[in-house]
Amino acid sequence: xxxxxxxxxxxxxxxxxxxxxxxxxxxxxxxxxxxxxxxxxxxxxxxxxxxxxxxxxxxxxxxxxxxxxxxxxxxxxxxxxxxxxxxxxxxxxxxxxxxxxxxxxxxxxxxxxxxxxxxxxxxxxxxxxxxxxxxxxxxxxxxxxxxxxxxxxxxxxxxxxxxxxxxxxxxxxxxxxxxxxxxxxxxxxxxxxxxxxxxxxxxxxxxxxxxxxxxxxxxxxxxxxxxxxxxxxxxxxxxxxxxxxxxxxxxxxxxxxxxxxxxxxxxxxxxxxxxxxxxxxxxxxxxxxxxxxxxxxxxxxxxxxxxxxxxxxxxxxxxxxxxxxxxxx
Amino acid sequence: xxxxxxxxxxxxxxxxxxxxxxxxxxxxxxxxxxxxxxxxxxxxxxxxxxxxxxxxxxxxxxxxxxxxxxxxxxxxxxxxxxxxxxxxxxxxxxxxxxxxxxxxxxxxxxxxxxxxxxxxxxxxxxxxxxxxxxxxxxxxxxxxxxxxxxxxxxxxxxxxxxxxxxxxxxxxxxxxxxxxxxxxxxxxxxxxxxxxxxxxxxxxxxxxxxxxxxxxxxxxxxxxxxxxxxxxxxxxxxxxxxxxxxxxxxxxxxxxxxxxxxxxxxxxxxxxxxxxxxxxxxxxxxxxxxxxxxxxxxxxxxxxxxxxxxxxxxxxxxxxxxxxxxxxx
Numbered sequence: 189x190x191x192x193x194x195x196x197x198x199x200x201x202x203x204x205x206x207x208x209x210x211x212x213x214x215x216x217x218x219x220x221x222x223x224x225x226x227x228x229x230x231x232x233x234x235x236x237x238x239x240x241x242x243x244x245x246x247x248x249x250x251x252x253x254x255x256x257x258x259x260x261x262x263x264x265x266x267x268x269x270x271x272x273x274x275x276x277x278x279x280x281x282x283x284x285x286x287x288x289x290x291x292x293x294x295x296x297x298x299x300x301x302x303x304x305x306x307x308x309x310x311x312x313x314x315x316x317x318x319x320x321x322x323x324x325x326x327x328x329x330x331x332x333x334x335x336x337x338x339x340x341x342x343x344x345x346x347x348x349x350x351x352x353x354x355x356x357x358x359x360x361x362x363x364x365x366x367x368x369x370x371x372x373x374x375x376x377x378x379x380x381x382x383x384x385x386x387x388x389x390x391x392x393x394x395x396x397x398x399x400x401x402x403x404x405x406x407x408x409x410x411x412x413x414x415x416x417x418x419x420x421x422x423x424x425x426x427x428x429x430x431x432x433x434x435x436x437x438x439x440x441x442x443x444x445x446x447x448x449x450x451x452x453x454x455x456x457x458x459x460x461x462x463x464x465x466x467x468x469x470x471x472x473x474x475x476x477x478x479x480x481x482x483x484x485x486x487x488x489x490x491x492x493x494x495x496x497x498x499x500x501x502x503x504x505x506x507x508x509x510x511x512x513x514x515x516x517x
Numbered sequence: 518x519x520x521x522x523x524x525x526x527x528x529x530x531x532x533x534x535x536x537x538x539x540x541x542x543x544x545x546x547x548x549x550x551x552x553x554x555x556x557x558x559x560x561x562x563x564x565x566x567x568x569x570x571x572x573x574x575x576x577x578x579x580x581x582x583x584x585x586x587x588x589x590x591x592x593x594x595x596x597x598x599x600x601x602x603x604x605x606x607x608x609x610x611x612x613x614x615x616x617x618x619x620x621x622x623x624x625x626x627x628x629x630x631x632x633x634x635x636x637x638x639x640x641x642x643x644x645x646x647x648x649x650x651x652x653x654x655x656x657x658x659x660x661x662x663x664x665x666x667x668x669x670x671x672x673x674x675x676x677x678x679x680x681x682x683x684x685x686x687x688x689x690x691x692x693x694x695x696x697x698x699x700x701x702x703x704x705x706x707x708x709x710x711x712x713x714x715x716x717x718x719x720x721x722x723x724x725x726x727x728x729x730x731x732x733x734x735x736x737x738x739x740x741x742x743x744x745x746x747x748x749x750x751x752x753x754x755x756x757x758x759x760x761x762x763x764x765x766x767x768x769x770x771x772x773x774x775x776x777x778x779x780x781x782x783x784x785x786x787x788x789x790x791x792x793x794x795x796x797x798x799x800x801x802x803x804x805x806x807x808x809x810x811x812x813x814x815x816x817x818x819x820x821x822x823x824x825x826x827x828x829x830x831x832x833x834x835x836x837x838x839x840x841x842x843x844x845x846x
Contacts (some may be wrong), residue, residue: 367750419747421728
């Protein structure tokens with residue numbers, strides 16, 4: 189049985205989208221038990237009449253908003269849904285937490301209530317990206333905006349374990365995102381990280397450039413969380429912009445509606461893949477527990493998929509695999 | 518008459534592509550005089566039999582390679598084509614320099630031989646991007662990998678002048694590239710820059726996210742050169758990857774070849790626009806002179822367009838417009 193705590197109050201469409209996603213997941217997987225954490229009066233209207241047996245409601249009276257400063261929320265909102273969810277994980281009642289709420293607050297609570305794995309200074313978000321060949325993982329996707337070289341080395345190690353265990357690549361190739369392929373190119377952070385990775389045990393192939401991200405020639409792309417987040421959102425926005433440019437092209441031509449729809453479908457598919465829906469959320473790696481951060485705009489399907497992802501990581505024993513790999517470095 | 522020095526030895530396809538581009542430009546514009554700088558024996562085989570009257574050859578015996586460390590090249594290669602080109606500009610024989618060579622070396626020579634405009638600590642590369650509404654300028658696109666807040670403020674000022682003078686926007690809106698729209702979000706550099714820009718005289722609209730770059734809701738996008746370069750190359754690579762994903766989609770469907778070609782054309786058009794060919798090169802702003810940095814992979818058409826861009830900036834008196842704007846800040 190997989191036990192997962194879900195923050196019912198997190199995300200733009202909470203609690204409705206979260207509750208619906210949880211119900212879908214419970215219908216799909218009989219080996220799942222969800223602890224839905226949040227304000228009972230707000231959750232109940234969205235529950236089915238007959239409460240599923242594998243669903244528990246855990247009351248929490250406070251909500252952490254998207255713009256609440258994370259550390260302050262941690263200090264003052266001691267009965268928040270995020271906090272209660274992490275307490276369940278700390279007490280061993282669940283094996284994972286899923287939240288589409290304030291990701292800075294999720295990070296702060298994870299650090300404070302669960303702690304970091306030994307060898308990790310900064311937990312990082314790993315996002316799975318489609319490429320023209322296969323899937324790659326981009327780490328860090330937004331947890332750490334100001335990084336030191338040793339942080340990026342830890343991201344690389346965690347990304348490689350993730351790629352091996354979750355995506356099934358043996359000896360995944362690790363690339364460092366920079367602005368030139370030669371090791372001497374990049375900013376100070378990247379140049380120093382390049383040196384450390386070159387001397388380390390990973391299958392490090394050197395710097396890669398922005399244009400290489402979607403080529404599929406590395407399985408792990410390492411960068412700081414500022415750059416990673418800009419890259420993800422740029423990709424999402426560009427796919428959207430291209431759809432709209434395509435539409436203009438078609439309108440100016442009065443040709444081939446069918447082809448346009450085809451192209452649009454491919455672009456939409458791509459966009460969905462990168463906006464975290466395929467997996468429903470991205471794991472926060474480096475924490476003593478499985479933590480899935482879902483997109484703020486998550487709908488029911490995204491929440492359901494996040495629960496599937498949580499199950500997968502519990503089954504793979506991902507946290508212990510990360511611990512082992514970090515010990516070896 | 519517009520006088521421009523062109524580095525014949527710079528770029529992956531030099532000198533052939535450069536010489537051909539220059540000849541095309543001279544045929545197109547009778548008010549242009551080009552000083553082609555480089556190794557005479559390597560240039561001559563590509564020249565037409567009848568030498569155009571508005572073309573001068575300026576010998577230089579050395580070539581700065583793409584991987585030569587810029588400062589070392591500046592110190593040791595005193596008869597390089599890049600150096601000779603900048604000397605012509607310093608002596609007033611030409612009004613602009615165009616080079617598709619080592620951009621770090623171009624920057625170093627520009628700084629050493631021409632100097633910075635008063636009020637500019639770091640010259641920056643401005644790239645014109647297509648958006649779904651109109652064109653926007655991304656500054657810095659790669660000249661400065663490690664920046665301080667005041668540098669980004671100067672980039673914003675220069676970007677705004679460029680947007681007004683070259684792209685024709687009145688009071689262009691300036692956005693700071695970050696990972697959240699609220700001013701409190703971003704890395705240390707961005708948070709401090711946000712404060713300075715908020716207090717400054719520009720039409721600053723606040724942080725924008727990666728997904729907003731192509732929306733066309735700001736005319737000037739400000740970021741450090743590392744992030745800017747990653748964004749540009751990512752956009753180029755993503756357009757390529759989407760073309761290849763579209764191709765897979767079409768092959769798996771056996772439908773609508775026409776529509777596919779249409780989509781492909783739109784994507785290719787987009788890709789060409791962002792890889793600097795439309796304008797043939799991006800200006801290095803903040804220098805005492807017009808300097809156009811062309812893409813390393815420039816073909817003859819790109820070089821020709823770079824010469825057109827150089828002419829345009831000379832005509833607009835862009836350098837003096839920048840000086841005036843910088844004085845006011």
